[in-house]
Amino acid sequence: MDTTRFELTAAPHIKGPDSTPRIMWSVVASLAPVVLAAVWYFGPSALLVIAAATLGCVLTERLFGPGGTLRDGSAAITGLLLGLTLPAGLPLWMAFVGGVFAIGFGKLLFGGLGQNIFNPALLGRAFLQAAFPEDLTTWPDVSGPWAALRGDNFALPLMGADPVATVTGATPLGLMKFEGVDTEWVRLLIGSTGGSLGETAAIVILLGGAYLALKKYLDWRIPVSIFVTVGVLAQVIHWVDPTKPDAVFMLLSGGLMLGAVYMATDMVTSPTTPRGAWVYGFGIGALVVLIRLWGGLPEGVMYSILLMNALVPFINRATQPRLFGTGKEAMV
Amino acid sequence: MLNLFGVTFRHGVHPPDSKGLTDHLPIRRMPFPKRIALPLRQHAGKPAKCLVKKGDRVERGDKIAEADGYVSVPIHASAAGTVAEIGWWPHPDGSMTETVIVDVEPHSPQIPRPRLVPDWHGLTPDQVRQEVQNGGVVGLGGAAFPTHVKLNPPKDLPIEWLLVNGAECEPYLTTDHRVMVEYPERVHFGIRIMMQCLGVKRAVIGVENNKPDAIAALERTRPTDLDVTVQGLQVKYPQGAEKMLIQVVTGREVPSGKLPMHVGAVVQNVGSIATIAEIFETGLPLIERVVTVTGPGVRKPSNLIVPVGAMLGDVLDFCGGLTDDAAEIVFGGPMMGSSQPDLRTPITKGVSGVTVLTAAEVKPKKTYPCIKCGHCLDACPVFLNPSALGLLAQAGRYQEMQDAYHLSDCMLCGSCSYVCPSNIPLSQMFALSKSGLRKQQASEAAKEKAKEGQAA
Numbered sequence: 001m002d003t004t005r006f007e008l009t010a011a012p013h014i015k016g017p018d019s020t021p022r023i024m025w026s027v028v029a030s031l032a033p034v035v036l037a038a039v040w041y042f043g044p045s046a047l048l049v050i051a052a053a054t055l056g057c058v059l060t061e062r063l064f065g066p067g068g069t070l071r072d073g074s075a076a077i078t079g080l081l082l083g084l085t086l087p088a089g090l091p092l093w094m095a096f097v098g099g100v101f102a103i104g105f106g107k108l109l110f111g112g113l114g115q116n117i118f119n120p121a122l123l124g125r126a127f128l129q130a131a132f133p134e135d136l137t138t139w140p141d142v143s144g145p146w147a148a149l150r151g152d153n154f155a156l157p158l159m160g161a162d163p164v165a166t167v168t169g170a171t172p173l174g175l176m177k178f179e180g181v182d183t184e185w186v187r188l189l190i191g192s193t194g195g196s197l198g199e200t201a202a203i204v205i206l207l208g209g210a211y212l213a214l215k216k217y218l219d220w221r222i223p224v225s226i227f228v229t230v231g232v233l234a235q236v237i238h239w240v241d242p243t244k245p246d247a248v249f250m251l252l253s254g255g256l257m258l259g260a261v262y263m264a265t266d267m268v269t270s271p272t273t274p275r276g277a278w279v280y281g282f283g284i285g286a287l288v289v290l291i292r293l294w295g296g297l298p299e300g301v302m303y304s305i306l307l308m309n310a311l312v313p314f315i316n317r318a319t320q321p322r323l324f325g326t327g328k329e330a331m332v
Numbered sequence: 333m334l335n336l337f338g339v340t341f342r343h344g345v346h347p348p349d350s351k352g353l354t355d356h357l358p359i360r361r362m363p364f365p366k367r368i369a370l371p372l373r374q375h376a377g378k379p380a381k382c383l384v385k386k387g388d389r390v391e392r393g394d395k396i397a398e399a400d401g402y403v404s405v406p407i408h409a410s411a412a413g414t415v416a417e418i419g420w421w422p423h424p425d426g427s428m429t430e431t432v433i434v435d436v437e438p439h440s441p442q443i444p445r446p447r448l449v450p451d452w453h454g455l456t457p458d459q460v461r462q463e464v465q466n467g468g469v470v471g472l473g474g475a476a477f478p479t480h481v482k483l484n485p486p487k488d489l490p491i492e493w494l495l496v497n498g499a500e501c502e503p504y505l506t507t508d509h510r511v512m513v514e515y516p517e518r519v520h521f522g523i524r525i526m527m528q529c530l531g532v533k534r535a536v537i538g539v540e541n542n543k544p545d546a547i548a549a550l551e552r553t554r555p556t557d558l559d560v561t562v563q564g565l566q567v568k569y570p571q572g573a574e575k576m577l578i579q580v581v582t583g584r585e586v587p588s589g590k591l592p593m594h595v596g597a598v599v600q601n602v603g604s605i606a607t608i609a610e611i612f613e614t615g616l617p618l619i620e621r622v623v624t625v626t627g628p629g630v631r632k633p634s635n636l637i638v639p640v641g642a643m644l645g646d647v648l649d650f651c652g653g654l655t656d657d658a659a660e661i662v663f664g665g666p667m668m669g670s671s672q673p674d675l676r677t678p679i680t681k682g683v684s685g686v687t688v689l690t691a692a693e694v695k696p697k698k699t700y701p702c703i704k705c706g707h708c709l710d711a712c713p714v715f716l717n718p719s720a721l722g723l724l725a726q727a728g729r730y731q732e733m734q735d736a737y738h739l740s741d742c743m744l745c746g747s748c749s750y751v752c753p754s755n756i757p758l759s760q761m762f763a764l765s766k767s768g769l770r771k772q773q774a775s776e777a778a779k780e781k782a783k784e785g786q787a788a
Contacts, residue, residue, distance in 0.1 A: 005659070006658075006659065006660055006661055006671070006672070007659050007660035007671060007689075007694050008660075008671045008673050009660065009671055009694070009695065010757055010759070010760035010763070011667060011668050011669045011670065011724075011744075011746050011749075011759065011760070012666060012668070012695075012746035012749050012750050013660060013662050013667075013669065013671065013689060013694065013695065014347060014503070014666040014667070014689070014693055014694075014695060015695035015696065015749075015750060016345065016347070016751045016752070018707070018748050018751065018753040018755050019696075019700075019755065020700040020753045020754045020755075021700075022753070023705065023753055035400060043351055046380075055610060058640075072700060074703075083661075087656065103529065106346050112701065113700065113701045113703065114700075114701035114702050114704065114754075115701065117697075151578065172400075178665070216707070219706065245626055265706050267703045267705040267706070268704050269704075270704070271706075272704050272706035272709055272719045272720070273709060273717065274709070276473040292739045303505065308369070311752075314722070319616075320717055320737075321712075321715040321716070321717060322715055322743065323584050323588055323715055323716065323738050323741060324575065324579075324585055324713065324714035324715045325575070325585045325587045325588040325589075325590070326348075326587070326588050326740070327715070
């Protein structure tokens with residue numbers, strides 16, 4: 001019998017069903033409803049901005065990344081997530097540049113998939129925020145005709161957007177911080193408020209997150225610990241000083257949902273250890289409350305996550321699992 | 333930890349058990365092949381010393397090699413015939429090893445020489461151990477550790493429990509399953525002898541809940557005068573690992589770097605226990621064993637009694653041969669077994685099964701970078717951090733793997749590799765790291781010695 005056809009591999013010889021592309025594309029699939037919600041509220045502009053950001057990411061990965069990595073789906077996730085953090089009226093070239101930066105500097109410069117320290121989508125957004133602060137904080141209103149563009153999406157690069165084209169509104173966090181106006185929590189939950197594309201529909205994001213958590217494609221400890229930290233801290237502060245927003249408002253407004261469910265849980269940039277996930281989530285939650293209530297910015301989710309990203313190697317180190325047969329469980 | 337599916341340990345993985353191919357098939361006896369190959373090294377410890385030479389005539393059951401020291405066992409001829417040659421032959425571990433090849437006598441009735449059956453009643457523990465060693469008994473679960481050594485714990489460590497391992501958590505294999513279903517009395521008889529030898533009062537047989545017929549058979553034949561219980565276990569890999577079984581049954585974790593006896597337990601595989609019983613029933617040493625030949629790549633999956641030393645090709649032929657899409661032949665189960673390139677390789681004492689996988693089951697080759705998903709941390713039954721260990725292994729930082737991440741506690745169960753979505757061969761890397769670390773330490777020690785020599 002010819003034996004050369006037999007495989008010679010090391011144990012184990014069988015493999016579970018999960019694969020990295022399958023995880024990544026599942027995340028992409030779970031983002032589809034979030035994108036749809038954005039289109040529902042912001043019309044074609046939403047689709048254009050998200051597409052431009054995604055194109056920037058995918059092209060950069062294709063041109064400068066190791067070959068064949070588009071198929072693993074991770075560049076697509078970065079693009080979608082970046083697009084969802086942007087306002088609907090953003091000029092498309094800016095969204096594209098943000099995508100190029102996110103993949104080029106946020107991921108490939110570190111060595112590609114699995115090597116980056118910071119969440120690439122958030123790094124891309126931080127870059128855009130620093131480069132084009134005005135455009136990034138021009139929030140279109142959700143009212144108005146659905147099919148109309150929500151800003152000067154087609155502005156030429158470096159020419160500046162036409163401010164007249166935008167019917168602007170303020171985000172609930174901005175209203176709260178600078179004008180002291182509260183927003184109904186039902187509107188926050190279904191997302192009919194001003195804000196970034198994916199910041200608005202809390203309920204859709206939660207459903208997507210629940211799906212991923214059930215599939216074990218995200219660590220449920222991270223969003224749960226963020227929500228608990230933000231909720232408890234905000235409520236305690238609200239009791240002490242009623243001018244500060246309460247827990248429900250803090251949880252449902254701004255980028256907290258998208259950040260906690262999709263950004264903070266990025267596998268590459270979050271802790272691998274279960275106890276580390278709790279520490280990391282607590283850190284993000286505490287920083288969010290700190291920045292939102294006492295910082296100069298209305299929103300702090302992005303910087304909170306990026307800051308905690310930087311601490312992940314140390315958190316991992318400090319929260320190694322208890323080895324079997326050590327500690328009080330072991331009989332010596 | 334009680335739950336819906338029965339008691340279990342923390343973490344672990346759930347590969348499909350795939351036992352339906354053979355779990356209902358009675359054990360059949362495989363006819364004697366034309367040739368058998370008996371490696372002198374079929375057990376952990378020192379290889380046996382050969383007692384025969386080319387041309388010698390051997391009867392079935394004759395000792396052809398004797399134990400070389402305490403951690404060693406003799407080898408017996410599993411068929412009557414003539415020694416054709418003694419030389420290098422492929423071994424299940426992938427190496428070539430010194431092997432006695434016997435041409436089996438074609439028309440022999442294969443009746444062993446008449447022998448004395450030892451009476452277990454009056455035997456002291458030392459005499460029982462001697463009989464077990466003389467019988468060439470090793471752990472039949474896979475590690476092939478000499479059984480008489482396990483029966484001799486140090487005097488200062490009191491043994492409270494005899495744990496009988498019938499978990500059989502490896503997918504596909506139904507060897508222990510069929511032994512428990514078809515020979516439950518023999519299992520109980522072996523337990524009786526072991527309990528007497530160890531002086532323990534309590535024995536627990538652990539069986540995964542996917543073998544209700546085995547549990548029922550063992551319950552039905554349970555002796556009334558001994559404290560023997562049958563414990564159903566949740567179906568989860570690696571439930572049959574010693575440390576996991578001990579933790580589930582006794583609630584004690586074997587301390588890191590220590591042995592089962594340090595928590596008062598001796599664990600023995602049901603197959604080995606049945607073999608001990610056979611020695612005291614028939615006087616025959618370990619010359620045949622039950623082997624599951626299974627997998628989608630085999631035409632006629634079977635549970636067989638195979639003479640030790642039968643070659644892989646003969647066993648497969650008896651099972652109808654391979655299917656056209658057979659892609660990988662594994663000795664043992666797919667989680668911890670070893671793939672075999674050579675059909676002349678013999679079934680040794682430690683081979684519990686032959687699993688033939690087709691291309692559909694063989695794992696994919698493409699790997700991705702580690703995405704730090706942490707699934708391996710949730711799988712590792714001894715709570716290691718395979719993700720961090722894997723990165724260090726790639727960098728060759730073996731000492732750090734040991735000092736900061738407890739490399740030596742890894743038992744190479746393969747759970748981390750099984751769940752890794754990036755298909756990183758973690759357990760293979762850890763096996764290599766373990767030997768790499770030993771080499772590094774040896775060369776360090778040699779350097780130290782050289783320095784001292786210079787100083788003096």
